[in-house]
Amino acid sequence: MMNYIAIEEFCQHYGVEVRLIQEFANFGLVRLHTNQDRQVIPASEVKQLERMLRLALDLDLNPEGIDVILNMRQEMQRLRRKTQRLQNRLRRLEQERHWNLLEGPQSRGFIVDVGE
Numbered sequence: 001m002m003n004y005i006a007i008e009e010f011c012q013h014y015g016v017e018v019r020l021i022q023e024f025a026n027f028g029l030v031r032l033h034t035n036q037d038r039q040v041i042p043a044s045e046v047k048q049l050e051r052m053l054r055l056a057l058d059l060d061l062n063p064e065g066i067d068v069i070l071n072m073r074q075e076m077q078r079l080r081r082k083t084q085r086l087q088n089r090l091r092r093l094e095q096e097r098h099w100n101l102l103e104g105p106q107s108r109g110f111i112v113d114v115g116e
Contacts, residue, residue, distance in 0.1 A: 004033060004040035014053055024052055027063035029070070 011018050021041070025032040030049050032039050041049060048070075055061045055069055 003043035004035055005043055005046060007032070007039045007041060010041060010046070010049070014050075016053060016057070020053075020056065021049070023063060024049070024066075027067065029063060029067060 007018050007021050011021060018039075021030065022032070022039075024030045029052055030045055031042060033042065034040070051070070052066050055066045059065075061069065
């Protein structure tokens with residue numbers, strides 16, 4: 001079951017006009033639903049909507065600017081996750097290489113000339 005928050009309550013809490021949230025919805029930044037003849041916001045989108053409000057109010061960004069910033073943020077998060085996966089893979093490969101060197105020919109009784 002999905003929880004919802006009435007737009008009027010959200011706007012009253014944050015001191016913004018309903019029109020602003022509707023503008024975000026018209027631009028596709030937030031999904032609005034109708035429940036008992038009231039427009040509501042999925043509770044799961046409140047955090048993102050709070051972020052949009054900060055961008056709109058603190059930085060005076062329009063919906064287009066907010067969309068750009070949110071997309072860049074999402075891309076940065078994707079790149080961070082990819083970087084972390086690559087770092088983890090590199091760490092595993094380095095560990096395997098280290099163990100292969102330790103278990104290499106010298107550990108099997110072979111004489112290895114490491115040179116000077």
